[in-house]
Amino acid sequence: MGKFFFFCKKKYIILSISLIFVSFICSLNLHQYIYDGHHHGIMYQNAIDLLNFKKPFSEIFIQYGILTTIIHSLSLLVFGNYVYVLTFVTIIFYCLTIFLIFLITKKLINEKYAFISVLLILANHPIPWLPWSNYIAYFFLTLSIFFFIKSERYSFFISGFFLGLCVLCRQDFFIPIIFSLFLYGIIFFFKEERKKNILKIVNIFIGFILPLLCFLIYIVVNNLYGDWVRYLLIPNLFLELHNATYLELVVKFVKFFLYSSFINFINQPQYFLISCILLINTIFLFLFIIKKKNILIFIALLSLTLSSVSINMELFRLYTSVSIGIITLLYVVSTFHKEIKRISIFFLILTSIFSFLFYPTGNYHIFKKIIKSEHSFKNKSSIFRFFKWEPHRVDVINSIVDLNKILSKNCNIEYVQNLTFDNFFIINLSLNKVNLIPHIKSDIKNFKMFTFFNKGFVSKINNLIDKENIVLFITANNDRYEEGNVVITNKYSSKLINLNKTNDKPKTLRIYYPSKCNIKS
Numbered sequence: 185m186g187k188f189f190f191f192c193k194k195k196y197i198i199l200s201i202s203l204i205f206v207s208f209i210c211s212l213n214l215h216q217y218i219y220d221g222h223h224h225g226i227m228y229q230n231a232i233d234l235l236n237f238k239k240p241f242s243e244i245f246i247q248y249g250i251l252t253t254i255i256h257s258l259s260l261l262v263f264g265n266y267v268y269v270l271t272f273v274t275i276i277f278y279c280l281t282i283f284l285i286f287l288i289t290k291k292l293i294n295e296k297y298a299f300i301s302v303l304l305i306l307a308n309h310p311i312p313w314l315p316w317s318n319y320i321a322y323f324f325l326t327l328s329i330f331f332f333i334k335s336e337r338y339s340f341f342i343s344g345f346f347l348g349l350c351v352l353c354r355q356d357f358f359i360p361i362i363f364s365l366f367l368y369g370i371i372f373f374f375k376e377e378r379k380k381n382i383l384k385i386v387n388i389f390i391g392f393i394l395p396l397l398c399f400l401i402y403i404v405v406n407n408l409y410g411d412w413v414r415y416l417l418i419p420n421l422f423l424e425l426h427n428a429t430y431l432e433l434v435v436k437f438v439k440f441f442l443y444s445s446f447i448n449f450i451n452q453p454q455y456f457l458i459s460c461i462l463l464i465n466t467i468f469l470f471l472f473i474i475k476k477k478n479i480l481i482f483i484a485l486l487s488l489t490l491s492s493v494s495i496n497m498e499l500f501r502l503y504t505s506v507s508i509g510i511i512t513l514l515y516v517v518s519t520f521h522k523e524i525k526r527i528s529i530f531f532l533i534l535t536s537i538f539s540f541l542f543y544p545t546g547n548y549h550i551f552k553k554i555i556k557s558e559h560s561f562k563n564k565s566s567i568f569r570f571f572k573w574e575p576h577r578v579d580v581i582n583s584i585v586d587l588n589k590i591l592s593k594n595c596n597i598e599y600v601q602n603l604t605f606d607n608f609f610i611i612n613l614s615l616n617k618v619n620l621i622p623h624i625k626s627d628i629k630n631f632k633m634f635t636f637f638n639k640g641f642v643s644k645i646n647n648l649i650d651k652e653n654i655v656l657f658i659t660a661n662n663d664r665y666e667e668g669n670v671v672i673t674n675k676y677s678s679k680l681i682n683l684n685k686t687n688d689k690p691k692t693l694r695i696y697y698p699s700k701c702n703i704k705s
Contacts, residue, residue: 196299200286203306204279211275211311214545215268216572217554222623223314225607228267228567229622231256241403241411245620245637247418250399251352252317267611268570270315277323278312284326289511291333292479297514300529304510307536308454309503309546321353322504325486329508332388333479340384344391352395356419357505360489365389367485371473414637421633426496433495440497453539454547458502460532461487461509468516484512499547565612576685580693581608583681587695588612591655595701599654601645603662603670604693610657618644618654626660635667642668649673652698659683659693672696 218224226245233244234257240246246253259273260266282302290298312319328346331339347365351358365388372381403409426433441462445455465484472480487509494501517528545551555574563571563578564585591597591613600615605625610617619638628634642665648654652675656663663670672678681693 196295197286197290200299200302201283203302204282207282207306207310208275208279211278212272214311214551214554215271215275216570217556218271218550219571219573219577219608220314220550221606221608223316224267224270225611226622227252227256227270227315229607229611231260231270232265235260239406239408239411241408241415243620245622247415248317249321249351249353249355251349252320252354255320255353256315265567266569267567271312274312274315274319278319281319281323281326282306284323284330285508285511288326288330288333289514292511293515293518297518300533301510301514304457304532304536305503305507307540308457309499309507310540310544311546311548311551313500313546313548313550316500317354318501318504321350321357322508324350324353325357325490325505325508329479329483329486329511332482338387340387341391344388345394346391347388348392348395351392352399354493355415356493357490360492361392361486364482364485364489365392368482371481372478417636418633421631421636424632425628430495437491437495437497449535452547453535453543454499455497455502456535456539457510457532458506461506461513462491464513464516465509468512472512480512480515483508487512567611568608574685576682580681580683583679584609584695585612587679587697591697591701595698597653597655597698597701599648600657601654602657604657604659606659609693613655615655618648624662626662629662630666640667642670646671649676652676652700656696657693658696659691675699677701 230244230246230253234240234253238244240250240253244253255273256270259269263269263272282305285305286298286302288298289301324346328343328350331346332343347361351361365385369385372385400409403412423430423433428436441455441459445452445459449456465487469481469484469488472484487506490505490508491502494505517525517532520528539547556572563569563573564582568581598616599618600610600613601618602610602622603624605623607623610622619641621634621637624634645654645656646668649656649670649672656670656672658670663672675698676696677699679695679697681695683691683693
């Protein structure tokens with residue numbers, strides 16, 4: 185009887201932890217079957233390069249934030265040198281974040297609404313998509329709010345400190361966070377207890393600046409400042425990929441969540457919750473200000489401003505930024521009249537359950553294509569341990585591993601260049617790269633995003649070909665560019681590897697290596 189009463193008393197936290205645990209196990213299982221040579225490959229390669237003391241930004245293409253690479257590197261040291269470790273760590277960060285949202289919602293409302301927050305998020309985004317910086321940054325963002333609501337002597341400094349770590353995980357969080365802090369400061373500068381409010385804001389700001397200042401000192405001391413500054417232009421470079429100005433993307437974003445997300449509910453139900461979060465946080469922000477709800481103002485500002493990092497409307501970006509506003513959404517719902525409150529909660533839960541039932545893996549196109557084979561196809565490369573891939577995927581990796589053994593034995597080559605979009609191809613080759621960006625996407629290979637960081641790389645490759653000092657991995661027409669073509673001389677031999685399944689449209693990987701290596705094709 186005592187156990188029964190304990191469960192009844194603690195049912196919401198038990199149910200929440202159970203949901204999070206189920207998400208954790210399902211995520212670990214599903215990702216065994218994921219082959220993503222681009223995303224997993226680049227994050228793993230960055231972590232390995234950092235462990236090998238290569239210079240961040242000048243020798244490692246750290247696109248989003250150095251702290252993500254540091255955490256990934258430490259994870260490989262602790263859990264083993266496996267690509268799957270990055271997925272494992274990402275899932276842990278995501279699950280911890282969801283639990284933090286539970287604790288924050290419990291503190292601001294109650295345990296029942298805390299459970300609802302967990303249910304709504306996991307029903308719409310049950311499985312982390314990628315080992316990407318967003319999930320780690322989201323954890324530090326939520327941890328910042330967790331300490332902010334404590335309102336203790338040092339909690340505001342700690343809150344700011346974790347916001348700083350959030351930015352170091354993902355640099356494009358800087359502008360929305362600093363803008364939120366600025367607006368928060370303006371709002372409370374003219375309120376009562378000005379001295380107390382100013383002290384609070386100063387503590388947050390000092391905590392926020394401290395890790396960023398340490399980072400700036402590091403890159404200046406190591407002569408990396410000029411290299412790092414170039415990465416600040418990446419958001420502008422991405423605009424070319426969207427073929428639109430930033431203002432046009434903002435207008436499209438607003439229109440989508442005011443109209444399209446409701447119209448397209450059947451096919452993309454996960455956007456509905458985000459629309460509700462954005463609408464409620466926008467409408468009630470002014471009410472929070474009038475009623476001096478400091479914590480809710482802080483969360484609402486972060487939720488709304490962070491929509492700027494999700495302007496391309498990818499679901500995983502929205503659920504690792506804007507979704508923090510679910511706390512204020514549920515707070516507002518909890519203040520409604522009893523009947524309206526019940527209807528609102530029922531409607532939110534119903535739409536989220538619909539989302540999960542029809543899209544149990546979160547509406548990610550890669551997950552939809554998974555074929556869970558009955559057998560585990562073993563890779564010859566130990567770094568791919570724990571993955572269970574289709575035979576044709578494993579055959580490609582095994583062929584490259586065999587080739588690498590011969591190259592290592594017969595040749596004294598210093599360079600390798602991956603002219604494909606799959607970073608797994610060269611992950612086993614401990615050779616220097618010509619390009620800073622370690623991959624090429626054929627349909628955007630001449631866009632500024634790639635040429636900005638790889639100027640003059642074709643001539644560098646051709647020079648190394650003349651010296652018989654490079655191995656090339658090429659797919660499609662990735663040996664031809666606006667600045668010139670890669671010229672393979674008669675001193676080179678090639679190996680062709682089929683990348684597709686037997687009945688699929690033929691796609692091949694071409695590997696070029698010096699003939700002096702005496703490799704039998």
